[in-house]
Amino acid sequence: MATLDSKIPAGxxxxxxxxxxxxxxxxxxxxxxxxxxxxxGAGLAGASAASSLADLGYKxxxxxxxxxxxxxxxxxxxxxxNAAKNYQNDGDSVYRLFYDTLKxxxxxxxxxxxxxxxxxxxxxxDQCAALGxxxxxxxxxxxxxxxxxxxxxxxxxxxxxxTGQQLLLGAYSSLSRTVGQGLVxxxxxxxxxxxxxxxxxxxxxxxxxxxxxxxxRHSADAVILATGGYGNVFNLATYARGSNTxxxxxxxxxxxxFANPCYTQIHPTCIPVSGDYQSKLTLMSESLRNDxxxxxxxxxxxxxxxxxxxxxxxxxxYLERIYPSFGNLCPRDVxxxxxxxMCDEGRGVGExxxxxxxxxxxxxxxxxxxxxxxRYGNLFDIYHEITAESAYKQPMRIYPAVHYTMGGLWVxxxxxxxxxxxxxxxxxxxxxxxxxxxxxxxxxQGLADGYFVIPYTIGDYLAGQKPGSRPSTDRAEFKQxxxxxxxxxxxFLASKGKEPVSHFHKRLGKIMWxxxxxxxxxxxxxxxxxxxxxxxxxxxxxxxxxxxxDTLNQSLEQAGRVADFIExxxxxxxxxxxxxxxxxxxxxxxxxxxxxxxxxxxxxxxHVAAWEFQGDGKTPLRxxxxxxxxxxxxxxxxxx
Numbered sequence: 089m090a091t092l093d094s095k096i097p098a099g100x101x102x103x104x105x106x107x108x109x110x111x112x113x114x115x116x117x118x119x120x121x122x123x124x125x126x127x128x129g130a131g132l133a134g135a136s137a138a139s140s141l142a143d144l145g146y147k148x149x150x151x152x153x154x155x156x157x158x159x160x161x162x163x164x165x166x167x168x169x170n171a172a173k174n175y176q177n178d179g180d181s182v183y184r185l186f187y188d189t190l191k192x193x194x195x196x197x198x199x200x201x202x203x204x205x206x207x208x209x210x211x212x213x214d215q216c217a218a219l220g221x222x223x224x225x226x227x228x229x230x231x232x233x234x235x236x237x238x239x240x241x242x243x244x245x246x247x248x249x250x251t252g253q254q255l256l257l258g259a260y261s262s263l264s265r266t267v268g269q270g271l272v273x274x275x276x277x278x279x280x281x282x283x284x285x286x287x288x289x290x291x292x293x294x295x296x297x298x299x300x301x302x303x304x305r306h307s308a309d310a311v312i313l314a315t316g317g318y319g320n321v322f323n324l325a326t327y328a329r330g331s332n333t334x335x336x337x338x339x340x341x342x343x344x345x346f347a348n349p350c351y352t353q354i355h356p357t358c359i360p361v362s363g364d365y366q367s368k369l370t371l372m373s374e375s376l377r378n379d380x381x382x383x384x385x386x387x388x389x390x391x392x393x394x395x396x397x398x399x400x401x402x403x404x405x406y407l408e409r410i411y412p413s414f415g416n417l418c419p420r421d422v423x424x425x426x427x428x429x430m431c432d433e434g435r436g437v438g439e440x441x442x443x444x445x446x447x448x449x450x451x452x453x454x455x456x457x458x459x460x461x462x463r464y465g466n467l468f469d470i471y472h473e474i475t476a477e478s479a480y481k482q483p484m485r486i487y488p489a490v491h492y493t494m495g496g497l498w499v500x501x502x503x504x505x506x507x508x509x510x511x512x513x514x515x516x517x518x519x520x521x522x523x524x525x526x527x528x529x530x531x532x533q534g535l536a537d538g539y540f541v542i543p544y545t546i547g548d549y550l551a552g553q554k555p556g557s558r559p560s561t562d563r564a565e566f567k568q569x570x571x572x573x574x575x576x577x578x579x580f581l582a583s584k585g586k587e588p589v590s591h592f593h594k595r596l597g598k599i600m601w602x603x604x605x606x607x608x609x610x611x612x613x614x615x616x617x618x619x620x621x622x623x624x625x626x627x628x629x630x631x632x633x634x635x636x637x638d639t640l641n642q643s644l645e646q647a648g649r650v651a652d653f654i655e656x657x658x659x660x661x662x663x664x665x666x667x668x669x670x671x672x673x674x675x676x677x678x679x680x681x682x683x684x685x686x687x688x689x690x691x692x693x694x695h696v697a698a699w700e701f702q703g704d705g706k707t708p709l710r711x712x713x714x715x716x717x718x719x720x721x722x723x724x725x726x727x728x
Contacts, residue, residue: 113551120145122555131160133514134314136538142271165252166373168244193522219258290510323597350664355491379451502545523672585630
């Protein structure tokens with residue numbers, strides 16, 4: 089059984105991080121040059137971590153499977169990044185951001201981690217502005233803020249609808265500087281396919297060059313995974329198609345516990361599915377809910393009418409009706425389930441009946457079309473490109489879709505997994521969002537982890553490792569891990585199946601969405617746990633992977649990733665079945681209040697579920713870390 093020591097510092101909540109930094113062991117500057125750190129991933133968390141550690145003096149190797157770190161999925165975040173600076177003088181504070189995040193996560197996150205995130209948020213904006221990120225500004229030059237779901241203050245900094253792109257360019261410029269200085273060794277087109285554990289510590293990785301097919305071994309004193317989320321287990325999601333679970337899943341199979349995999353976020357403002365031919369879904373930023381009003385017809389028979397033909401009296405602005413305190417800016421899980429209820433009642437719009445309207449008529453009357461264009465023009469352009477409809481003239485049609493995963497590898501307060509020397513940052517870990525992430529908090533966590541947490545905490549670990557003692561790649565552990573990767577590739581290429589990899593990914597996604605999507609039941613999950621193992625067997629028996637392993641072979645890449653998704657899908661459903669409650673993004677229909685809201689069971693499930701791999705074909709072990717709330721009180725969430 090794994091040991092889950094959260095290493096949360098003692099003392100008052102607001103003093104924990106400061107005191108912890110004082111108490112941590114240090115590495116002197118001369119010794120830092122003797123340590124080597126591997127960073128896998130170069131999105132916001134990975135790029136910020138790699139450049140920050142390089143600036144501190146560590147030798148850094150950065151691996152990314154893209155042709156450039158600029159293609160990391162962080163670029164897709166649109167709406168903004170939270171920080172408790174209270175520039176709007178509307179009552180915000182570090183504590184309020186902490187409380188909103190904890191409440192938004194349905195009281196399933198650690199108090200200490202969330203408070204630290206709120207504390208360092210105020211530094212992130214200054215760091216990014218110094219890197220040249222062009223945040224929106226008020227007329228007088230001060231940085232602008234807007235409101236986002238789950239908060240009653242305006243704390244979200246933004247760069248039109250391109251915030252993720254601009255923040256990533258800032259982090260990438262910092263990474264590029266350290267690469268140019270010879271402080272970071274950047275490996276593009278390089279996919280991590282296994283973790284190497286030596287004497288119980290993470291000491292390296294096995295990498296495949298996606299162009300040449302060459303498999304190489306890399307040793308280090310510590311390994312950092314910043315490889316994003318696993319939402320593509322559902323196939324159709326707002327993630328980039330390349331986003332996958334392979335790095336953290338292979339680490340899981342080497343002993344790192346996987347925490348809360350069932351906590352998957354459904355985003356309420358996605359462009360609805362239009363057909364089986366789609367490879368991904370497109371998100372419309374949550375920022376649109378600032379000025380857009382969400383509604384459906386009051387009468388079922390009106391759902392196929394043009395929106396302009398439905399008078400105001402016959403429209404149901406259901407979020408404003410059900411949640412008057414927060415209205416259209418209630419949290420994502422709440423808004424998504426409300427949209428599903430409207431469609432289940434037969435009032436969904438569009439041919440499929442799986443859609444609701446996001447209407448900007450009031451905003452255009454108030455601000456003028458140019459005013460709306462200044463705020464959201466590029467988002468409206470994206471919508472027009474995909475739907476051939478103008479949101480200036482008629483409401484957008486939206487529907488919930490998979491967007492983010494709050495689960496991930498278990499980490500302690502130092503962001504280290506239960507495997508010593510293996511650190512996990514950003515969406516790849518489970519630590520900060522509980523059962524539901526508030527909008528604009530993903531960018532905040534990624535940069536907080538990379539710029540302001542890991543530079544301190546990794547030193548505390550490395551100080552206990554003898555300088556220059558990292559193992560040789562000739563050791564048996566490296567050889568065994570490389571053979572594991574090579575044999576897996578050979579099995580895929582030797583398969584005489586008839587179906588392409590995408591065939592199985594689509595089928596997995598359908599199982600996951602229908603049986604473990606926005607709503608889950610004991611019966612649906614038990615059915616999924618029959619269907620997924622059968623799909624796994626069929627996949628390995630009937631998948632067709634053409635080509636060879638010693639050249640560019642995207643079918644081979646995808647085969648490994650989908651194999652991991654199938655195994656993860658089974659664990660996700662098992663976690664959802666075991667958690668007999670509803671909380672945040674995990675909604676079990678058997679556990680809800682009469683008004684349809686989540687019904688938690690704090691007595692039995694106020695804990696982190698951390699699954700431990702026991703071997704292929706064996707049931708994983710479920711470890712738990714109790715969530716002790718010393719400074720806040722668990723209560724029933726209400727946004728009414």
